[in-house]
Amino acid sequence: MSSAAQRKEEDIPHPLDNVKPENYHDQFKGRHVSSKYINPCEAAAKASMDCMNRHDYVRDKCLDYFQAYRDCKKTWMDERKADRRAGKTTA
Template sequence: MNQPKGDPRRVTLTEFENKLPGLHMNPCEIESAASLKCMEQNNFQHHLCQEYFTAYRDCKKIWLEERKKARFG
């Protein structure tokens, strides 16, 4: 299950729930990588990357809602 460094990929809820303790998995790795890439390409000017930050926040919000549904029905 250890993913080599490279292109980010989507982590499934099942993978996340079955991960080993201490293993870091970012379910929004794709959005995170895109926002970091935008920052690097735009000399860290935050205002140029707002779309990417919003996509990351939306991903995290959706992910937390999915986890709540899975845990509490």
Template sequence: MPADTEAPQPTANPDPTVQTDRAAVNFTPSADAASFQFYPDNPESPLARYRFAAKGPSQYFDPCQESANMSMKCLERNNYERDLCREYFDAYRECKKQWLSARRKDNSQWT
């Protein structure tokens, strides 16, 4: 690689509401157990709504992509032992449940 050519930098997270630093995620924002969040994504953010509405009809959009990435990294670290990554899979499922629930509750904001 020539000296004047730099390696491509990873793209910054397009959604500023997604916290990618694990230490900075507030999993318990209040004492109410219903407010606990076990994943870094915010599937109800305005950016997620915009990106869902702007995608093409045959395109796939995953507002829980950060959770999916964490699951895959866990599998790679643990030689694809699914039992060791169960928490990551559960976090992804919870994120998807929140997203689908929000879409069902008010579908007009997602179209």
């Protein structure tokens, strides 16, 4: 592998680093209106797009990043559902 290709790979975080979402309570804190643009999985989304950009949009090379984003999003939605069932505020 060339040094340029190695550098490209080093710039992108490993897919498993982005599987767990950030605490969405922290992101909603201090806001009076919930925004559809708040995304605790933003790091995973950015990593998957960075991967696509670096690999000239060859989707097969970024499948692990896409799966990490889906896992992160599922975990976030499951946390929100559990909080709603427990009577906690989700926003």
